[in-house]
Amino acid sequence: MQPIESFEAPAPPKVNYINAQYGLKSWLLTKDHKRIALLYLVSITFFFFIGGLYALMIRLELLTPQGDFLQSTTYNKVFTQHGIIMIFFFLIPSIPATLGNFLIPMMIGAKDLAFPRINLLSWYIYMLGGVITIYALLAGGVDTGWTFYTPYSSTYSNSYVVATGLGIFINGFSSILTGLNFIVTIHTMRAPGMKWFRMPLFLWSHYATSLIMILGTPVIAITILLLAFERVAKVGIFNPALGGDPVLFQHLFWFYSHPAVYIMVLPSMGVISELIANFSRKNIFGYSFVAFSSIAIAVFGFLVWGHHLFVTPQSVYAGMIFSFLSFAVAIPSAIKVFNWTATLYKSSISYDTPMLYALGFIGLFTVGGMTGLFLASLAVDVHLSDTYFVVAHFHYIMVGGALMGYLGGLHYWWPKISGRMYPEGWGRFSALVIFVGFNLTFLPQFVAGYLGMPRRYHAYPPEFQVFNVLSTAGASILGFGMLIPAIYFVWSMRYGRHAEANPWHLPGLEWRTPSPPPTENFYETPIVTWDAYEFAPREEVEVVGKFRE
Amino acid sequence: MTTHATTQDAHGHPALQHHFENMEQQREAGTLGMWVFLVTEIMFFGGMFLAYTLYRNQYPAAFASASNHLDITLGAVNTAVLIVSSFTMALAVYFTQTGKLRPQVLCLGLTLVLGLTFLGIKAVEYHDKYEDHLIPGRLIPWNPFNPGVQEEGQPVDHHKLHLLSGKTVKHPIDATVKNVEMFYWIYFAMTGMHALHMIIGAGLLMYLLIFSLRGRFDPEYHSPVEVIGLYWHFVDIVWIFLFPLLYLLGRHYLHG
Amino acid sequence: MSEHIVPVRIYFAIFAALLVGTALTVVAAFFDFPWRLNTVVALTIATVKATLVVLYFMHVRYSTRLVLVIIASALFWMAILFALTLSDYFTRGWLSTQTG
Numbered sequence: 056m057q058p059i060e061s062f063e064a065p066a067p068p069k070v071n072y073i074n075a076q077y078g079l080k081s082w083l084l085t086k087d088h089k090r091i092a093l094l095y096l097v098s099i100t101f102f103f104f105i106g107g108l109y110a111l112m113i114r115l116e117l118l119t120p121q122g123d124f125l126q127s128t129t130y131n132k133v134f135t136q137h138g139i140i141m142i143f144f145f146l147i148p149s150i151p152a153t154l155g156n157f158l159i160p161m162m163i164g165a166k167d168l169a170f171p172r173i174n175l176l177s178w179y180i181y182m183l184g185g186v187i188t189i190y191a192l193l194a195g196g197v198d199t200g201w202t203f204y205t206p207y208s209s210t211y212s213n214s215y216v217v218a219t220g221l222g223i224f225i226n227g228f229s230s231i232l233t234g235l236n237f238i239v240t241i242h243t244m245r246a247p248g249m250k251w252f253r254m255p256l257f258l259w260s261h262y263a264t265s266l267i268m269i270l271g272t273p274v275i276a277i278t279i280l281l282l283a284f285e286r287v288a289k290v291g292i293f294n295p296a297l298g299g300d301p302v303l304f305q306h307l308f309w310f311y312s313h314p315a316v317y318i319m320v321l322p323s324m325g326v327i328s329e330l331i332a333n334f335s336r337k338n339i340f341g342y343s344f345v346a347f348s349s350i351a352i353a354v355f356g357f358l359v360w361g362h363h364l365f366v367t368p369q370s371v372y373a374g375m376i377f378s379f380l381s382f383a384v385a386i387p388s389a390i391k392v393f394n395w396t397a398t399l400y401k402s403s404i405s406y407d408t409p410m411l412y413a414l415g416f417i418g419l420f421t422v423g424g425m426t427g428l429f430l431a432s433l434a435v436d437v438h439l440s441d442t443y444f445v446v447a448h449f450h451y452i453m454v455g456g457a458l459m460g461y462l463g464g465l466h467y468w469w470p471k472i473s474g475r476m477y478p479e480g481w482g483r484f485s486a487l488v489i490f491v492g493f494n495l496t497f498l499p500q501f502v503a504g505y506l507g508m509p510r511r512y513h514a515y516p517p518e519f520q521v522f523n524v525l526s527t528a529g530a531s532i533l534g535f536g537m538l539i540p541a542i543y544f545v546w547s548m549r550y551g552r553h554a555e556a557n558p559w560h561l562p563g564l565e566w567r568t569p570s571p572p573p574t575e576n577f578y579e580t581p582i583v584t585w586d587a588y589e590f591a592p593r594e595e596v597e598v599v600g601k602f603r604e
Numbered sequence: 605m606t607t608h609a610t611t612q613d614a615h616g617h618p619a620l621q622h623h624f625e626n627m628e629q630q631r632e633a634g635t636l637g638m639w640v641f642l643v644t645e646i647m648f649f650g651g652m653f654l655a656y657t658l659y660r661n662q663y664p665a666a667f668a669s670a671s672n673h674l675d676i677t678l679g680a681v682n683t684a685v686l687i688v689s690s691f692t693m694a695l696a697v698y699f700t701q702t703g704k705l706r707p708q709v710l711c712l713g714l715t716l717v718l719g720l721t722f723l724g725i726k727a728v729e730y731h732d733k734y735e736d737h738l739i740p741g742r743l744i745p746w747n748p749f750n751p752g753v754q755e756e757g758q759p760v761d762h763h764k765l766h767l768l769s770g771k772t773v774k775h776p777i778d779a780t781v782k783n784v785e786m787f788y789w790i791y792f793a794m795t796g797m798h799a800l801h802m803i804i805g806a807g808l809l810m811y812l813l814i815f816s817l818r819g820r821f822d823p824e825y826h827s828p829v830e831v832i833g834l835y836w837h838f839v840d841i842v843w844i845f846l847f848p849l850l851y852l853l854g855r856h857y858l859h860g
Numbered sequence: 861m862s863e864h865i866v867p868v869r870i871y872f873a874i875f876a877a878l879l880v881g882t883a884l885t886v887v888a889a890f891f892d893f894p895w896r897l898n899t900v901v902a903l904t905i906a907t908v909k910a911t912l913v914v915l916y917f918m919h920v921r922y923s924t925r926l927v928l929v930i931i932a933s934a935l936f937w938m939a940i941l942f943a944l945t946l947s948d949y950f951t952r953g954w955l956s957t958q959t960g
Contacts, residue, residue, distance in 0.1 A: 273648035
């Protein structure tokens, strides 16, 4: 195969993975990783809307300082459930289960993941966990905060802790099986010539994510089981009145939940690497540094969980260690940001929708990351803990970071997934609306938090109202902005322009097969002789920035 | 016994799945997959071992007292049972690799029987705890945790923990040692989770037995036997650590 | 097949060693060693037994380096969980203003 421009894509086939078989059973019993990715896409979008509805209720309540929209107990349930749905049922699976499932076999030149039936099983497990959690929410909800701190959650709360915990526990297996599948696939199923350091960085970051999934998720699994055990049997595992230690729960909980945030952001970083390199038509700056940084983030991410326990009876000496390590974990992330920026330098950038999301990511993730450093400083954290500063920090990473990467990747690979192009004008417009709405929502929260507004309160002193009004206004714009892609993606499946195999004219292996691909991905096993981001010398490219036609 | 003859057709071994290039790749992926899964199991049990470490450090006397009242004979027998079952499992893999069907089936059957023996002995132990009111908390609502009272007329002696056999009052716990319940929830959580894994293992062994009898496995394709063997050995290893940590604390106080 | 077939006599030897180890650990439990040596002895014997199972019954002795890396990583991660959590519990008493 020749690299880049001179490559002739095969003609679009009549039979692709979407129309290869018809009928509900062929989708619900599929072993094709691409179909499973679409099953996930539909489910996580559903859960995202539910989580979004809870967000809407939060922002409506916080428009006024009085707690006049919801009762405090109801409000506790609303923010708890917003967190649980968004974290466990949207963010953690989002990129790996949709884009990862779809692209990993294609990017390594394989016909499928190593264990296709386990892949399907992991979707069913995800759905089972989701159904149980939704049942718990409808039956009465849970009000402990998504962090389930004991002994409130284990002894004193009268809400559906065990049922919700069961749903999350089951969902964890979905995560574990996905990570297991990815690791084995990347180790054993790379096409001839696809060496580790020829792999796109998307694969490196998913490999690192999978490491976290398999090493961390089991710990939250046992933690939830112990919590349920304490609640049902009324023993003193984490209850101090019966001899237990509530801080032990927090240690066990955060041992997973901190690395979990890297599960949420690493895949997004992988997408950003793809977008930055490909939409500036330049090889990524410092490929191996970015690759190793992904692994470093996964490893270091496990060493910092105690920074969530700074204001507990955790020893201050342990706190100092965790604080130092939390600074260290910022380094590989910063390396990535530097490398992306250096990639952009003197490149030929095209401002298509995916690139807009990527550029947004770099700025917003940097803000989120730097505010994380404030929180990592022991003394400052005492002031900022449990305020809206923390809320703003993690939303900058989760929404400004992870969600931007997800949306950018969805746009970028949409032609490959669906065989259609989304409308570019609407794409750019909604990206800008989302960017503006997002910042208007969360920037005021930094200020409010610094000035002392506590989180998880449904009523607050009136001096914070101006920030909350701005925030709710921003949330409305953000919500509107996110509805637009939901509409035009669906629209494009019927009316969008047909996409050729390589609509962006890029060297990646996934672009060397038709859009949408056949079920077996490639008509014959590719032999890879080129590096991940090998572009033609710029002199040979005819028009800079307008290569879409 | 004849070895299973493989029929080679244009697509290779009949057990070759469509997305793999050859049997070697499939076998490698299967083995690697099981090892990655065992990593998750190590971290899963690791959380409970951490809780054990912390609470044993915090309540050494309670742990020693309660551990002393576990039946060391049953525990040691169970340990031996699992070790033999690991041996028979390893032999089962060997006989599959060398294509000897009857010994293969025999060893798989022995492994299963030994596993069920382990579970049976565990059931006996759990029943004893039920009789002695040592199920933690209100897990059994009509039989709450109640370490029992000190026998009448007997002085409390922290250094000589008496083990009584007999049907009525089996093993009275020294009730002045606080937080004995902490030991028992850990005991039930860890051995219960271990027993659950044994049950799953028994199910997997039954699957292996059935398919072995159908001649599914041969020297070219026996990956399921191998990877289920890995799982079985892992469950054995967990017990190898559980036994001394749960059963052998404070035994030396008897002769102190 | 690149698989290595372990001879039965090795399995026998390991099996015998495991039973001996079990007997040893039971006997050792009845001796009163100073300090925390009881625990050290028990865990050492258990570790040796586990290592034998891993190396021979689970064929790690004859497997690729990748499998070793995987096992080492799992143990390392458990060590992280233990070390950093215990770093909290063991240093709580150091600061005189902190209680318990």
